[in-house]
Amino acid sequence: MKSWLLMAALLLSQAVLAIPDDNQQPAPDLTTLPLDKGLPVIVRVGVYYQSVTGFDENAGTFNSTVDLRLRWEDPRLHYPAGDTPRGFQEYRGPKADDKLKQIWSPGIAFTNMQDQPSYQVTNVRIFPNGWVELMQRTTAQFSLKVDAGNFPFDRQTLAVEVEIRKETTNEAALIFLQEDLDFSRSAQDIELDGWDTGLVRINRPTRPGWYGESHSALIIGLEVKRQAAQVIASVFIPLIASLLIPLVALWMNGMENGEFKVAAFILANVIVGGLFTVIALNFTINSAYTLIASGDNTVTRLFNLNYVTLGLVLLIVILMYRFNLLKRLFGEYVQEESFLFLLWALPVLAFGTAGAFIAVAAVG
Amino acid sequence: MTGSVETGQLELMKSIIDFNLQGAENKALARAAMIADTPKAKQLFAAQDRAGLLAEYLPVFKAQKEKYGVDQAQFHIPPATSFLRLHSPDKFGDDLTQFRPLVVTVNRDQVAGKGFAIARSGPAIFGVVPMFDANRKHIGSFEIGIAFAAILDNLKAAYGLELAVFIKESPLKEFATGIAPALFSDQNRLGEYIRYHSTNTDLIQSLVTDRDLNATSNSEYVREALGVPYGVVMVPLRNAAGDVLGIIAVAKDFSGSRSAQDRSKVWQILMALFAIVLLVGFVLIVIRGLLLRPLQALTAKFSQLADGDDSLQENPKLDNLCEELDALAQQYDRLRDSKGKP
Numbered sequence: 001m002k003s004w005l006l007m008a009a010l011l012l013s014q015a016v017l018a019i020p021d022d023n024q025q026p027a028p029d030l031t032t033l034p035l036d037k038g039l040p041v042i043v044r045v046g047v048y049y050q051s052v053t054g055f056d057e058n059a060g061t062f063n064s065t066v067d068l069r070l071r072w073e074d075p076r077l078h079y080p081a082g083d084t085p086r087g088f089q090e091y092r093g094p095k096a097d098d099k100l101k102q103i104w105s106p107g108i109a110f111t112n113m114q115d116q117p118s119y120q121v122t123n124v125r126i127f128p129n130g131w132v133e134l135m136q137r138t139t140a141q142f143s144l145k146v147d148a149g150n151f152p153f154d155r156q157t158l159a160v161e162v163e164i165r166k167e168t169t170n171e172a173a174l175i176f177l178q179e180d181l182d183f184s185r186s187a188q189d190i191e192l193d194g195w196d197t198g199l200v201r202i203n204r205p206t207r208p209g210w211y212g213e214s215h216s217a218l219i220i221g222l223e224v225k226r227q228a229a230q231v232i233a234s235v236f237i238p239l240i241a242s243l244l245i246p247l248v249a250l251w252m253n254g255m256e257n258g259e260f261k262v263a264a265f266i267l268a269n270v271i272v273g274g275l276f277t278v279i280a281l282n283f284t285i286n287s288a289y290t291l292i293a294s295g296d297n298t299v300t301r302l303f304n305l306n307y308v309t310l311g312l313v314l315l316i317v318i319l320m321y322r323f324n325l326l327k328r329l330f331g332e333y334v335q336e337e338s339f340l341f342l343l344w345a346l347p348v349l350a351f352g353t354a355g356a357f358i359a360v361a362a363v364g
Numbered sequence: 365m366t367g368s369v370e371t372g373q374l375e376l377m378k379s380i381i382d383f384n385l386q387g388a389e390n391k392a393l394a395r396a397a398m399i400a401d402t403p404k405a406k407q408l409f410a411a412q413d414r415a416g417l418l419a420e421y422l423p424v425f426k427a428q429k430e431k432y433g434v435d436q437a438q439f440h441i442p443p444a445t446s447f448l449r450l451h452s453p454d455k456f457g458d459d460l461t462q463f464r465p466l467v468v469t470v471n472r473d474q475v476a477g478k479g480f481a482i483a484r485s486g487p488a489i490f491g492v493v494p495m496f497d498a499n500r501k502h503i504g505s506f507e508i509g510i511a512f513a514a515i516l517d518n519l520k521a522a523y524g525l526e527l528a529v530f531i532k533e534s535p536l537k538e539f540a541t542g543i544a545p546a547l548f549s550d551q552n553r554l555g556e557y558i559r560y561h562s563t564n565t566d567l568i569q570s571l572v573t574d575r576d577l578n579a580t581s582n583s584e585y586v587r588e589a590l591g592v593p594y595g596v597v598m599v600p601l602r603n604a605a606g607d608v609l610g611i612i613a614v615a616k617d618f619s620g621s622r623s624a625q626d627r628s629k630v631w632q633i634l635m636a637l638f639a640i641v642l643l644v645g646f647v648l649i650v651i652r653g654l655l656l657r658p659l660q661a662l663t664a665k666f667s668q669l670a671d672g673d674d675s676l677q678e679n680p681k682l683d684n685l686c687e688e689l690d691a692l693a694q695q696y697d698r699l700r701d702s703k704g705k706p
Contacts, residue, residue: 331685337653345644345645
């Protein structure tokens, strides 16, 4: 009997305890935007390039390990400084992920990351004054738009693009100040084959959202400059040399008593051989550098110059050497003077144009 | 020497700074006027109730500081004695007449003023308004100061400019006794100036030297830093007395315009080369091919004729001659034919 009474009393006490207290305040929802400092919430961003490997310019991708640092203030997270001897509360790995589910954090995404990261770890520090520091190390493949317009004197920007996708610019904004610039750099030992690494630069675009809104974004890019000397030997020397083929066809001929010494069909054969050489070179270079196979760049310009020069010389061979067109129209002296003029003028213009193409790329 | 595009960009940079400094002055003045016009502020200040003013306006100042870059707020008693600094409530009662001419002027003329000044707590953009009690009796002034850091960081975010503010060391040391002593380090010193705030220290260090800051002319130039050309504009900061106490250096990446300029030069040189070669070709072909060479051939024929050469009849006829030379050739033919007759 006693045990029954005891059991009943225990159940009753548990039932009483289970009744909610109307006066008790519900726990504040810390996952909402911190409004105490007004909107937008300022999120400071810095990116440190830990390593960069495997820059594939043809595919427009690079592999990198980057440390993304985000800092923002959430006054709801204030706590007495004496609570933490280290000066901050720290959450690492899975604990950090759990903590981020309990507090507001900017919904930041790497917009140019290909697939899932091969490695990602997060660290969160919360300071007594309410400042939150989120550090995230990510190893992944990132895409970039490679502009080969100034090849081989081009600079590329190996950039990671971060964007707040959840909140609009009126709610949360990404910025970078001097401290963030100091953090945003590359590791001293970064080496990229065929490229010289430079500074880390930050741009601040905005991305369009729904209903005329926009989302804050930052592009944090490591500048790299191509080591042009390596490419000049393998690409430009053959291109300039192939330019000599039609000119040789022009120079091989001579005049004697107003008549050309070499038969036109022999020179036409040289030009046709040159045409096949340029086509083969075009194919070889395009296979090695698919990036420059199309579009407007120094290499395509030089190939076009080769084709134009071949065409011009073929025209000269047919009209002047074969049919003596100038002689028939204006007499033998005009033809002779034209021939002598073309012997130096065409090379000067062809190599002058080639030089201009290269110079434009070098200064661009 | 810079192109017209770059000159335009440098002017635009200067305009952006001027416009934003004026904007900051107006904002400071508007905020100061808003507080100075409240009956509570008038009542408490007229009663010299320092504690009351602090209790009423410290929370307002803190919110303004955190959200909007308001750095300083101060009540003054005429002519220019600090009554209460909301940003530093423990320091009051000091005389500001020596280094705050704007405050002296506002209290003397009882007209609002605005501008740059070096205050006890550091340099800032100020708006100062006179304060009156309920009976319109002048009781002092109130000012709001907006920090340079906020202005410069916002300009960088909005326009992509890199900026730094340099303040003359002697007045900064003398008047701004409340700023951190670490600011006067050798790293921040450029001649007689101290780099007070910068949006990109490394870059500004490469672009601005003490000679640039001390130069009386040429406040705009283009200089290369870290392999990139930058346009730099120096905007002087003057106090109410018109003395230059600081300089804002503004830098913008000019690599786009500079490379466009260089590309344009290369194309122009190429076009000139084409023009020269084609002109030379035209002259050579026309003058030599149509005039000189046929004339040379005719001269040779006349010479042969004069020498009584027997092969005269075998000389081929010259074709495609111009009208004048054709007439000469006809004369030659006549002479040859007449000479060939028995």
